[in-house]
Amino acid sequence: MKTRVCIADAVSVFRAAVRQVLLREQDFDVVEASNAEELRTAVVRGVDAVLIDEALPPNGALAAVHIAAGSVDHIIVWSLRPQRDRVLEAIRAGATGYLRKEISAAGLVRSLRGASKGESPLSRDLAALMIDALHEAESRSRARDLAAVLSVREREVLDHVARGSRNKQIAAALTISEFTVKRHVQNILSKLDLPSRRAAAAFYSSMTAAVAGGGDGAEA
Numbered sequence: 638m639k640t641r642v643c644i645a646d647a648v649s650v651f652r653a654a655v656r657q658v659l660l661r662e663q664d665f666d667v668v669e670a671s672n673a674e675e676l677r678t679a680v681v682r683g684v685d686a687v688l689i690d691e692a693l694p695p696n697g698a699l700a701a702v703h704i705a706a707g708s709v710d711h712i713i714v715w716s717l718r719p720q721r722d723r724v725l726e727a728i729r730a731g732a733t734g735y736l737r738k739e740i741s742a743a744g745l746v747r748s749l750r751g752a753s754k755g756e757s758p759l760s761r762d763l764a765a766l767m768i769d770a771l772h773e774a775e776s777r778s779r780a781r782d783l784a785a786v787l788s789v790r791e792r793e794v795l796d797h798v799a800r801g802s803r804n805k806q807i808a809a810a811l812t813i814s815e816f817t818v819k820r821h822v823q824n825i826l827s828k829l830d831l832p833s834r835r836a837a838a839a840f841y842s843s844m845t846a847a848v849a850g851g852g853d854g855a856e857a
Contacts, residue, residue, distance in 0.1 A: 639665055640686060641666045641668065642665055643670055643709075645693050646693065647693060680704060681708075686710065687712050688713050689705070689732075698723070699727065705731070707731075711752040713748070715736040734752060736760050795837060795841050799837070
């Protein structure tokens with residue numbers, strides 16, 4: 638049984654080249670789409686896999702992935718210059734794979750055949766980017782979870798600790814006693830399971846980065 642593939646790309650010459658590669662094989666049927674509306678039509682008519690250019694008009698790959706999600710088993714986005722945050726966005730939106738457009742003809746055929754067997758096509762270097770991004774996202778999530786156990790006052794104290802302020806300076810800035818500052822610092826270290834003020838300052842940097850970064854995105 639043949640795999641019906643939709644090539645969704647605005648560049649007709651590129652679509653024709655990919656079509657030629659796939660039709661040389663005996664196990665593919667090919668349809669084309671130059672924009673999201675044509676992709677929608679192809680999906681309604683029925684396809685097994687879609688190859689979506691990251692810049693597919695009018696709104697890019699994410700919108701196109703949403704069109705295909707739920708109706709197409711294998712949704713593969715590809716790009717000439719993949720960026721880590723966009724790869725992650727595509728996967729989260731429902732893409733089952735992401736490839737570089739420089740992939741060889743044999744590599745493309747192999748990826749599509751692998752997809753039909755339940756594999757998730759992902760270029761090797763992009764897999765490494767994904768792993769790095771997931772590790773970063775996990776670290777940021779962990780920092781946010783830990784920060785949530787601190788009281789508002791403890792966060793204020795931690796902010797001053799991260800700036801290098803001593804207890805006397807913190808007490809003056811927050812209008813509390815040095816003893817109270819010391820107790821807050823002890824509580825911070827205990828709650829975060831950290832060994833020192835320096836470690837607390839480093840944690841504060843990662844915590845603020847997590848909040849500023851929104852938790853997930855990162856540039857390649």
